[in-house]
Amino acid sequence: MPILSIGALAKATDVKVTTIRFYEQIGLLPEPLRASNDRRVYDERTLSRLAFIKHARQLGFAVDAIRTLLQLSDHPEQSCEQANLLAAEQLAAVDSKIARLEALRGELQRVVSAACQGRVSDCRVIEVLSDHSHCAAEHDAPSALAS
Amino acid sequence: MPILSIGALAKATDVKVTTIRFYEQIGLLPEPLRASNDRRVYDERTLSRLAFIKHARQLGFAVDAIRTLLQLSDHPEQSCEQANLLAAEQLAAVDSKIARLEALRGELQRVVSAACQGRVSDCRVIEVLSDHSHCAAEHDAPSALAS
DNA sequence: GCTTGATCCTCTAGTGACTAGAGGATGCAG
DNA sequence: CTGCATCCTCTAGTCACTAGAGGATCAAGC
Numbered sequence: 001m002p003i004l005s006i007g008a009l010a011k012a013t014d015v016k017v018t019t020i021r022f023y024e025q026i027g028l029l030p031e032p033l034r035a036s037n038d039r040r041v042y043d044e045r046t047l048s049r050l051a052f053i054k055h056a057r058q059l060g061f062a063v064d065a066i067r068t069l070l071q072l073s074d075h076p077e078q079s080c081e082q083a084n085l086l087a088a089e090q091l092a093a094v095d096s097k098i099a100r101l102e103a104l105r106g107e108l109q110r111v112v113s114a115a116c117q118g119r120v121s122d123c124r125v126i127e128v129l130s131d132h133s134h135c136a137a138e139h140d141a142p143s144a145l146a147s
Numbered sequence: 148m149p150i151l152s153i154g155a156l157a158k159a160t161d162v163k164v165t166t167i168r169f170y171e172q173i174g175l176l177p178e179p180l181r182a183s184n185d186r187r188v189y190d191e192r193t194l195s196r197l198a199f200i201k202h203a204r205q206l207g208f209a210v211d212a213i214r215t216l217l218q219l220s221d222h223p224e225q226s227c228e229q230a231n232l233l234a235a236e237q238l239a240a241v242d243s244k245i246a247r248l249e250a251l252r253g254e255l256q257r258v259v260s261a262a263c264q265g266r267v268s269d270c271r272v273i274e275v276l277s278d279h280s281h282c283a284a285e286h287d288a289p290s291a292l293a294s
Numbered sequence: 295g296c297t298t299g300a301t302c303c304t305c306t307a308g309t310g311a312c313t314a315g316a317g318g319a320t321g322c323a324g
Numbered sequence: 325c326t327g328c329a330t331c332c333t334c335t336a337g338t339c340a341c342t343a344g345a346g347g348a349t350c351a352a353g354c
Contacts, residue, residue, distance in 0.1 A: 007330060017331085022312060037320060039331055052277050059258075059276070060251055063311070073273045080270035084259070087272050091255040098248045101241055104207055108238040111206070112231070126220045126230055129206070130199050154301060164302085169341060184349065186302055210340070295354100302349070313338075320331070 004042040013050045020050065028053055028066065061090055151189040160197045167197065175200055175213065208237055 010017045023029045029049060032040045052073070056066045065086050072083050111129070157164045170176045176196060179187045199220065203213045212233050219230050258272055 005330080016313080018313065019311085021332095026311090037331085039320085048277065055278075056276050057311090058251075059254060069273065069276060072270075073277065080272060083270055083272040087255060087258045091252065091259050094248055094252050094255060098245060098252065101245045101248065104205075105238065105241045105245065107206060108234060108241060111234045112238050126216065126227065129203050129216060130195065130220065152301080163342080165342065166340085168304095173340090184302085186349085204340090297354085298352090300350080300352100303347080304345100306343100306345085308343075309341085310339100314336085316333100316335085318332080320329100322327100322329085324326090 002044065004044075004047065006040045006042070009042050009047060009050065012047055013054055015050055015054055023050070023053060026063065028063065028070065059090065060094060061086070065090070149191065151191075151194065153187045153189070156189050156194060156197065159194055160201055162197055162201055170197070170200065173210065175210065175217065206237065207241060208233070212237070 004012065006017050006020055009015075010020060015023075020029065024031060029046060032042050032046065035041050049070070052070065053066055056069060057063075061069070068086060069083060072078055072080065151159065153164050153167055156162075157167060167176065171178060176193060179189050179193065182188050196217070199217065200213055203216060204210075208216070215233060216230060219225055219227065258276070261272065
């Protein structure tokens with residue numbers, strides 16, 4: 001079983017060293033063995049686990065959801081109902097983000113196409129921003145847009 | 148000129164009281180006059196300014212961009228080039244977020260459609276998450292997806 | 295006048311998922 | 325042996341708020 005330093009693990013997974021330590025801190029990665037010089041020592045199991053985490057993050061899963069998914073993959077005898085549910089929820093969240101962003105895009109296109117060459121005093125961009133009633137459709141706060 | 152309490156301003160703009168104080172703290176809103184009992188007192192100019200801020204936030208503009216836009220609208224004799232630029236940048240950012248999210252959606256749809264009824268040991272959701280090579284296309288980290 | 299509940303004040307700390315930096319120890323190559 | 329890379333811990337910063345403590349004041353109803 002080949003042995004990896006934190007730097008080697010970082011390079012192999014394209015996850016930053018500080019992020020690996022962070023994942024350990026919040027309990028996504030187990031505390032690794034330490035070499036005599038106190039440095040972290042990893043094996044390939046941690047590499048797969050980190051790859052799993054990275055992939056799930058890329059798909060937009062929250063850390064809490066990933067924690068659940070990891071527990072499931074650690075206990076393969078369990079039902080995978082929960083994993084299916086999490087994936088479906090994530091898909092729904094992505095769908096709704098896309099819908100919101102598309103509404104915003106429409107609004108912004110109207111703003112941009114109204115761009116003027118003159119002074120701010122007759123600038124459509126500022127004017128449209130000043131007056132919500134110019135908007136064709138309602139657009140909600142982007143609070144739910146964060147990934 | 149009618150006079151507004153912070154609560155009335157909050158109600159009129161649908162922005163939370165704490166958020167209004169926060170905007171004052173970071174300099175998006177000017178420090179208001181105070182009544183004898185130390186309470187904030189607003190006029191309609193602040194109401195428009197806050198409506199402007201809210202609308203721009205809904206469109207996904209960052210606070211720094213809004214600061215610039217507010218400066219522009221405070222000085223109508225300036226060229227509106229910068230406002231046009233900011234709007235175009237914001238549109239490009241939204242476009243790229245949508246593109247990323249659509250790639251994620253495709254991936255997630257594949258994950259969800261592979262949902263199984265059995266045990267985790269043969270669960271496609273977990274398996275697909277474990278192995279990036281299952282992915283049809285590259286999908287980047289969602290770090291740039293935050294609104 | 296008294297109580298009750300809403301509103302207001304300041305200040306601090308928490309959110310999520312990292313990222314950056316201080317300040318120092320160790321390892322390795324030339 | 326001299327750099328420079330890598331590693332360690334710990335703290336604080338990012339963004340745009342949000343929540344709560346702990347208290348003062350106000351308006352309405354009895």
